Amino acid sequence: DYLEVNWDVTAAQKDGYPHFMIKEIHEQPTAITRTITPRIKDSLPYFEDDNIPDSFFEDISDITVVACGTAMYAGMVGKALLKNKFGIPVSVEIASEFRYEQPVLTDRSMVIFVSQSGETIDTLEALRLANKYTKKTLSIVNVKGSTIARESNYVLYTHAGPEIAVASTKAYTVQVASFYLIGCKLGLVSGRMTKEEAKTFIENLQEVPNLIESVITQAPEIEQLTKRMTNATNAFYIGRGLDYALSMEGALKLKEISYIHAEAYAAGELKHGTLALIVSGVPVIVLATQMDVYDKTVSNLQEVKAREAVVIAIGFEGDTSLEKYADHVIYIPRTDKYLAPLMAVLPLQLLAYYAALTRGCDV
Numbered sequence: 001d002y003l004e005v006n007w008d009v010t011a012a013q014k015d016g017y018p019h020f021m022i023k024e025i026h027e028q029p030t031a032i033t034r035t036i037t038p039r040i041k042d043s044l045p046y047f048e049d050d051n052i053p054d055s056f057f058e059d060i061s062d063i064t065v066v067a068c069g070t071a072m073y074a075g076m077v078g079k080a081l082l083k084n085k086f087g088i089p090v091s092v093e094i095a096s097e098f099r100y101e102q103p104v105l106t107d108r109s110m111v112i113f114v115s116q117s118g119e120t121i122d123t124l125e126a127l128r129l130a131n132k133y134t135k136k137t138l139s140i141v142n143v144k145g146s147t148i149a150r151e152s153n154y155v156l157y158t159h160a161g162p163e164i165a166v167a168s169t170k171a172y173t174v175q176v177a178s179f180y181l182i183g184c185k186l187g188l189v190s191g192r193m194t195k196e197e198a199k200t201f202i203e204n205l206q207e208v209p210n211l212i213e214s215v216i217t218q219a220p221e222i223e224q225l226t227k228r229m230t231n232a233t234n235a236f237y238i239g240r241g242l243d244y245a246l247s248m249e250g251a252l253k254l255k256e257i258s259y260i261h262a263e264a265y266a267a268g269e270l271k272h273g274t275l276a277l278i279v280s281g282v283p284v285i286v287l288a289t290q291m292d293v294y295d296k297t298v299s300n301l302q303e304v305k306a307r308e309a310v311v312i313a314i315g316f317e318g319d320t321s322l323e324k325y326a327d328h329v330i331y332i333p334r335t336d337k338y339l340a341p342l343m344a345v346l347p348l349q350l351l352a353y354y355a356a357l358t359r360g361c362d363v
Contacts, residue, residue: 012162012164019165019353019363020164020165021165021167021169021257021353021363022353022363023165024163024164024165024169024170025169025170025216025346025349025350025353026216027160027161027170028169028170028173028209028212028346029209029210029212029213029216030209031158031159031160031161031170031173031174032173032174032177032208032209032212032342033209034159034160034161035158035159035160035174035177035178036177036181036205036206039181040181040202040206043198043199043202043203044184044188044195044198044199044202045181045182045184045185045188045198045202047156047181047185050154050155050156050157051154052138052154052156054185054189056110056136056138056153056154057110057185057186057189057190058189058190059108060088060108060109060110060136060186060190061089061106061108061109062088062089062090062091062108062109062110063082063088063089063090063091063109063110063111063112064090064091064092064093064098064103064105064109064110064111064112064130065078065079065090065091065092065093065111065112065113065114066092066093066094066095066098066111066112066113066114066123066126066127066130067092067094067095067113067114067115067120067123068094068095068096068115068120068122068123069168069252070116070168070171070172070249070252071114071115071116071120071123071140071168071171071172071175072092072094072095072114073172073245073246073248073249073252074114074172074175074176074179074249075092075112075114075175075179076092076245076248076249077176077179077242077245077246077341078090078092078112078176078179078182078183079091079092079245080241080242080245081179081180081183081242081338082179082182082183082186084241085183085187085192085193085338086183086186086187086190086192086193087192088186088190093126095113095120095122095123095125095126096122098126098129099122099125099126099129103129103130103133105130105133105134106133106134107133107134107135107136108134108136109133109134109136110134110136110137110138111127111130111134111136111137111138112137112138112139112140112182113126113127113130113137113138113139113140113141113148113152114139114140114141114175115139115140115141115142115146115148116141116142116143116160116163116168116171116175117141117142117143117146118139118141118142118143118146118147118148118149119143119146119147119148120148123148124147124148124151127139127148127151127152128151131151131152131153135153136153137152137153137154138152138153138154138155138156138182139152139154139155139156140155140156140158140175140178140179141155141156141157141158142157142158142159142160142163142171142174144157156178156181156182158171158174158175158177158178159174160174165363166256166257167253167256167257167352167363169253169349172249172345173342173345176341176342176345177205177208177342180201180205180338180339181205184198184201184202201336201338204335204336204339205339207335208335208339208342208343211332211333211335211343212342212343212346214333215332215333215343215346215347216346216350218330218331218347218350219350219354221330222330222347222350222351222354223350223354223357223358225312225328225330225351225354226351226354226355226357226358227358228283228310228327229258229260229283229310229351229355229358230355230358230359232260232281232282232283233260233261234260234261234262234263234277234282235251235254235260235261235262235263235282235283235284235285236251236262236263236264236265236274236277236278236282236283236284236285236304236309237250237251237254237262237263237264237265237284237285237287237348238264238265238266238267238270238284238285238286238287238297238300238304239264239266239267239286239287239288239289239290239297240266240267240268240290240293240296240297241290241292241293242289242290242337242338242340242341243267243287243288243289243290243297243340243341243344244264244265244266244267244287245341246287246340246341246344246345246348247264247265247285247287248264249345249348250262250264250285250287250345250348250351250352251263251264253348253349253351253352254351254352254355256352257352257353257355257356257361257363258352258355258356258359258361259356259359259361260355260359267286267296267297267300268296268300270300270303270304271303275303275304275307278303278304278307278309279307279308279309280307280308280309281308281309281310282309282310283309283310283312284304284309284310284311284312285312285313285314285348285351286300286301286304286311286312286313286314286326287313287314287344288301288313288314288315288319288322289314289315289316289332289337289340289341289344290337290340291337292337298321298322298325301313301322301325301326302325305325305326310327311325311326311327311328312326312327312328312329312330312351313325313326313328313329313330314329314330314331314332314344314347314348315329315330315331315332316331316332316333316334316340317331317332317333317334318334319331330347332344332346332347
């Protein structure tokens with residue numbers, strides 16, 4: 001048996017970009033389109049080509065997502081969607097912890113494993129453990145024929161193409177997009193979502209690649225913002241709900257390539273001690289895309305501003321109230337609140353990239 005890898009050699013070249021990371025940020029609209037298009041039929045999720053039957057999504061009592069690093073943060077966004085939209089108990093586990101614990105799983109538990117390479121050893125060992133408890137294991141991986149893909153009951157291949165940069169960007173967005181497809185299928189099969197609701201959600205998802213393009217055009221302005229971060233030793237990312245799930249990935253990116261210490265906090269947690277760390281001039285990136293908790297988030301924004309933080313807010317176009325409180329606002333196109341992370345992640349990736357450049361780091 002042999003496996004054909006159909007990546008062409010140009011995918012491993014920079015194509016005139018100064019670094020692979022910025023090239024891969026620009027490739028995200030294409031990567032998302034490649035991942036979702038084969039899995040949509042008549043504006044509904046379609047997994048027949050992946051050989052995943054509807055029965056796989058039936059009679060699920062709970063879901064556990066197991067991953068490491070960026071893949072785990074994609075799982076946090078998946079959790080926020082699956083739990084809040086469909087009322088299913090979801091936990092996200094760090095693979096290196098899960099593999100050494102006694103898992104609380106039954107044959108009705110779905111366990112989703114997320115890995116770009118499909119070879120992450122902690123995630124692989126966690127999969128082998130979960131396979132002893134349930135037949136409902138599904139992996140979301142980017143590399144065809146990888147070990148995790150082979151050993152899980154079902155696999156959903158993402159189509160990001162090779163990711164050369166150490167800091168993951170396009171792999172994260174296609175993993176998040178995969179969770180949206182899984183969630184939609186789960187909602188339909190379980191009866192928690194009507195066909196009309198599912199169609200609207202999928203049609204909005206199909207619009208995301210075009211909307212992302214408009215966010216990427218703001219790169220020059222975002223590059224200017226990072227000049228305020230050149231001498232920073234700490235930065236904080238805050239948000240609520242899906243914004244909090246996304247803020248963890250934003251903080252990781254900044255740490256990973258600019259070496260600025262960064263922490264992500266649920267915005268409501270600031271008052272429980274963390275506010276002491278907000279001092280004059282410290283950058284705070286505030287995500288404000290979740291309208292049901294918007295006023296609360298703005299209140300937290302005002303708290304950090306009162307302590308003289310440099311506040312960069314990310315919100316929807318037309319939201320002029322953010323400009324009253326934040327030093328800078330980055331706008332993303334309006335969309336379904338559940339899809340906001342797919343666009344709000346772009347400014348976070350660009351902030352990390354340009355912060356690393358302005359500090360003279362090796363991207």
